[in-house]
Amino acid sequence: MFSFSERLQKLPPYLFVELDRMKAEVQAKGVDVIDLGVGDPDLPTPSHIVEAAKKALDKPENHHYPSSAGMLSFRQAAANWMKNRFGVELDPQKEVVALIGSKEGIAHFPLAFVNPGDVVLVPTPAYPVYHIGTLFAGGETYYMPLLPENNFLPDLKNIPEDILSRAKILWLNYPNNPTAAVADKNFFAEVIAFAKEHNLIVAHDAAYTELFFDDYVPPSILEVEGAKEVAIEFHSLSKTYCMTGWRIAFAVGNETLVTGLTKVKNNVDSGAFQVVQEAAIAALTGDQQCVAEFRNIFKKRRDVLVEGLKKLGFQVEAPKATFYVWARVPEGYTSADFAAKLLKEAGIVVTPGNGFGEPGEGFFRVALTVDEKRLEEAIKRISSLKF
Numbered sequence: 001m002f003s004f005s006e007r008l009q010k011l012p013p014y015l016f017v018e019l020d021r022m023k024a025e026v027q028a029k030g031v032d033v034i035d036l037g038v039g040d041p042d043l044p045t046p047s048h049i050v051e052a053a054k055k056a057l058d059k060p061e062n063h064h065y066p067s068s069a070g071m072l073s074f075r076q077a078a079a080n081w082m083k084n085r086f087g088v089e090l091d092p093q094k095e096v097v098a099l100i101g102s103k104e105g106i107a108h109f110p111l112a113f114v115n116p117g118d119v120v121l122v123p124t125p126a127y128p129v130y131h132i133g134t135l136f137a138g139g140e141t142y143y144m145p146l147l148p149e150n151n152f153l154p155d156l157k158n159i160p161e162d163i164l165s166r167a168k169i170l171w172l173n174y175p176n177n178p179t180a181a182v183a184d185k186n187f188f189a190e191v192i193a194f195a196k197e198h199n200l201i202v203a204h205d206a207a208y209t210e211l212f213f214d215d216y217v218p219p220s221i222l223e224v225e226g227a228k229e230v231a232i233e234f235h236s237l238s239k240t241y242c243m244t245g246w247r248i249a250f251a252v253g254n255e256t257l258v259t260g261l262t263k264v265k266n267n268v269d270s271g272a273f274q275v276v277q278e279a280a281i282a283a284l285t286g287d288q289q290c291v292a293e294f295r296n297i298f299k300k301r302r303d304v305l306v307e308g309l310k311k312l313g314f315q316v317e318a319p320k321a322t323f324y325v326w327a328r329v330p331e332g333y334t335s336a337d338f339a340a341k342l343l344k345e346a347g348i349v350v351t352p353g354n355g356f357g358e359p360g361e362g363f364f365r366v367a368l369t370v371d372e373k374r375l376e377e378a379i380k381r382i383s384s385l386k387f
């Protein structure tokens, strides 16, 4: 009797729903499945953050509607964190907005700046929400392929002039999901110059800046001189502090861009629960040793997995950041065939690379969200397969 709107009908299937269905099928047969699919850390939120939430819960003033922009104390904590971590100065009143997870902000942002028919430049393979937010805003997605020969950076020169003249937003995400690629400040500077030349908004998804390894430290795009004239950056506490379930993040940068996003939020949500914002303040202003410990855990897992895969002959590099490993499937397999084989024959869930977009074909993504022992077990199971 009722049909879904055209925008819902145009949605691609949400990748992880299909993976969950396949996983449930295998589990129903009694298989002990090792899930390396979804990027949700298995580690608990550090106790000082949980304690701050418990205290905040007892305060009646936190039981009311929050402001959709976020508590000023939260925005101040976010601004201070940006200053300490990246040396970026921000006005917490005008250049910071709280988000109910960065997914919320990323999905809503195009509603503030994209008119029907406008183009949004979206990397592929990528986190699906850049395209979905574009679709919901009535925009058209132009995909910028991220290819291994370009170190998984978009080739801006390849974007046609007629696309550029209709383009409003250019999305970036470094450290990158799913490829685990990183971008340096020179690349960000090129993007900012390009955006100024073509009158584009740069929206940078910086969800993984704190999960870095060895001697690499990811920059913020706002470190580039003049970036604040055209850029907004999305930061999340989800991965940094193992707080995926809490739903708290923030966007920072150009005042007009932050104001536009806040206007959308004023009309569709009533802000993040203040208890969660107080926990987030504890996270951002507290001892950062917990983040160093998370990095250390993920680094050890990375080493177990990458060394294990290399020994089995896989083409894979140790990522400098994120908790993902992006590896080539063995010759003769598509991404989907290989992922299905791992699930059916070894009880291991990985994400087929093409699920993030066609240029991801030929790759699979592993999320390092189980402990070292389970990763060793995964490698053992893979070693018993014939390719």
Ligand SMILES: Cc1ncc(COP(=O)(O)O)c(C=O)c1O
Residues within 6 Å of the ligand: 039, 100, 101, 102, 103, 104, 127, 173, 177, 205, 207, 235, 236, 237, 238, 244, 248, 249
């Ligand atoms: C690249 C990227 N951006 C944003 C998000 C959303 O994170 P959250 O909504 O938890 O802040 C994710 C989650 O997996 C992600 O991988």
